[in-house]
Amino acid sequence: MTLIYYLAAAVAVISTAMVITRANAVHALLYMVVSLLSLALIFFTLGAPFVAALEVIIYAGAIVVLFVFVIMMLNLGAEVTARERRWLQPKAWIGPAILTAILFAEFLVVVATEPPAAGAPAGVGVKRVGAALYGRYVLGVELAAMLLLAGLVGAFHLGRRVSSGDEEDES
Amino acid sequence: MNPFSALTPMVLLGLTPLVLMLVISFHRSHWLAALISLVGMALPLALLAGTATSDAPPLAPLLIIDGYALFYIGLLSAATMVVVVLSYGYLERVPGNREEFYLLLTLATFGCAVLTASNHFISFFLGLEILSVSLYGLVAYLRTTRTALESGIKYLILAAASAAFLLFGMALIYADLGTMDFTAMTSVLAAKTREPSVLLLGGFAMVVIGAGFKLAVVPFHMWAPDVYQGAPTPVTAYLTTVSKGAMVALLLRYGQYGGLLDYDSVASVLAVIAVLSMFLGNLLALLQDNLKRLLAYSSIAHLGYLLVAVIAASREGSHAVTFYLVAYFVTSLGIFGIITALSDERKEADEISDYRGLFWRRPWVSGALSLMLFSLAGIPLTAGFVGKFYVLTAGVLSDLWLLVLSLVVSSVIGLYYYLRIIITMYLSAPADPSSPLPATRRFSFPEGLVLAGLTVLLIWFGVYPAPLLSAIQAAVGSLA
Structure with missing residues (x-):
């Protein structure tokens, strides 16, 4: 090993x-x-x-x-x-x-x-990982969800296509 | 007591962005979004008064909601409310979607709240990442302007690199101690059964790097001036206050009560960082003509002052850190608030030359700005003076003479550039009548109210700090 x-x-x-x-x-x-x-x-x-x-x-x-x-x-x-x-x-x-x-x-x-x-x-094994994640560390999973939300909102805003008349000074 | 009722402020902070997102998806309205974020920040603040006295047990095992965490959560939510008011006027002037700004702002504050209440490396890291990821979006929010994108990318890359350091450090500490729980870690460290291993010290060093980046202390400060200048001014205010404040709260909790500072090597590394930050921050600020850049360097120096009280590692030290932070919050929010409120569609009022002759046009505004600059410089009768006084006392009581001396000398250097701005304001107005006067925007009522309130607080804490101090003593007392 x-x-x-x-x-x-x-x-x-x-x-x-x-x-x-x-x-x-x-x-x-x-x-x-x-x-x-x-x-x-x-x-x-x-x-x-x-x-x-x-x-x-x-x-x-x-x-x-x-x-x-x-x-x-x-x-x-x-x-x-x-x-x-x-x-x-x-x-x-x-x-x-x-x-x-x-x-x-x-x-x-x-x-x-x-x-x-x-x-x-x-x-x-899978069982122990799952039990830890959704038992003892369930708050961590919730926090990770908020993290994903932050990433999603940021990516949505920054990656949005500029529509005409919306943001004029597009480079 | 039901352990989940202690979580109420946290749950409310977490619900705010969710409610906001739902409302945005049905109806886009700028004032509604701002209002919801204001209410979402105010509710936990109102609830804190009820829960602050009860010392809740740690919520196994990620979070600990004690009086200390609640005090900081209150401070951070209040600061976020000020930023929301400032952002409203600012965003009215820019094209594009405005509502996502508040979504990211409230998410970032949620991350900060998790940081201040974290009791575990997992919640520490997740809180920090929620904050950082939201800040990427906030810094680059005006995505059609070159400077915003540039500073966004700078912040993204450096924050990601520092997060890697932090994670590696956490892994090393875990490998050595076998636990990621701060409470367990404290008892293992306090037992002191053996000399600290290279693994452990390396881990500490890497965690200090990760924390140092967020605090923008020398030598991890390179990003600060550019990002401060390029980010929207309310976001700059947020970066200076809330994001740094949360990190300081965490550092204080574990530096001092986690036994981290009992290691001489950790204390001396922090001392070197503090001295470098004080001198480099103040010296480089002398060379700046842009107010936001100048304040970035000034913020580096102020975090150096704060570190002096952290290193003191005493009861007085932790009171001093918290008081200094509150004073710094009030002052920074005030200055960035005035910069935001004076900027108009044509131009951000961020050059020192924009403030030439401001006194003759706007006596009240320039008076408030002068008071805030006095507070940053540490002139008596302002909150900044009292804060600096406590930091010095803490340093002297712990016999940190080199640090205290550096603090005094670098403060004198700092006085020069603060006074330079004030003198500029009282010079006669520029004679060239052809160009429109900069910094002439009228304040909206909420902006005026918030800025007047901050000015009053500044004087109040400077003249009569006793009520704030006793609140801080009660909050910090729950730590030990």
Whole structure:
């Protein structure tokens, strides 16, 4: 378990370093997916399978895919095809692919050694997370709702399309 | 006692934005939105009088509603009411939707209330984020102007970075102490079974960075002048008072009663921050020609003064912090209020040159503004003097001579730029008759009432501080 943890941690550090050093946004995002996946594996080895699943579904799955889509849509134009071809060169995907392969191998090892090896902490399951969230920490959930409301209102106001005659001095 | 009845002020503060949102979705009306936010802030304020004496037990485990929290919630709601009145006149002059402003404002105050009552890292962080996220929207509210967007983005990026520091610090502290509950943390720290680990001290340092950003103390002050200048003036008033006040309340609660300041390293880091803030804030303010920028630097210096009393870590110190904060609230709201009320559609009255000859045109306004500037400078018979006096007393009683000396010397430097503004007001008016006079807008009745009230409070707290002081002693007494 320790070896798996350190390997996943190394992958996380390397991929995050790549995220902040890549000049091309799409390359950086690929590494970001890898970084989030390795974090999920770390959570899993620490005994939090639910958090690991959330990490994969929400961060790696939903949010980053959204990023990729937005960035691709923003670049609509004549040279899109050419750029797509450039992106599909091995240079772009070989790094993330190797790191993901390491993670995948680790994942297989973890799954194969069920029941968990000695030394692995006791897992915190969905039930315990839910009981904590909606029992002891229910006020926290309420506060998080207010936080989302604040974000929503701010985004609505700042992102609203300017209608004619509404705000004249539009730049 | 039902633990939820203690939450009533908090629930009312949280309901205000929700009611406001429902009303906006059916009927957009600027005055109605302003009225609802005023009532929403006034209701908890009225209820505080009833609940302030009962020392409620901590609401397991996120919030603690004691007399201290209630005092600060009252202070923050009152300040928000002043900001609402000022915003009404300000927003009437700008195009676009106005109602969302009040939605964000009341949400931000809710976040502040959570901060002052938080008893756990979770509520600390969530409260801070509610405040920050609402402030992004408020700072950039006039989204078609370049400066507002620029300052909004500056605030967004720096606040997000500081939130990352804060979270990392919390994680480190949790890794070392095994708890995120402040009460539990206090007892673990008070036991002092071992030397503080590097992990714990690193965590404290990162939390100080996160808090320091919100307080805009040196060296985390870089955002303040630009954001102050670019944000709408009522929002600047809010940033200076409510958002900083909530953070100071939290810092006082856990710096002093959480045993944080028992660590010499934490105390000395805060001392360095305080000295740097006092000197750098006052020295850089000397160079400013824009009143909002000048007040940003002055605010940095004032937070430095406040930190002196926080570091004193005594009963007198916490009284001094709270009194100073109340005085600073009154004064800052007054000054930014006058700037807001004098600005018109053509121009914000935020250059010092706009105030040239103001006395000959508007003797009452310039008189009130002079009093407020005197209060910031700490001249006797104003609230600012009494506040500074208490801070100095607290510093002297705790033998913080270096800090006290820095406070005195930097206050003298600060006197120069406050007096410079006052002198400008009493100079003869600019001779050029072709350009229209700046800062000529007539006050609306509510604005005049609020500004007159603030001026009266300023003098009252300066001449007869005893009632306020005994209220503060009762409130802070519930902490220990």
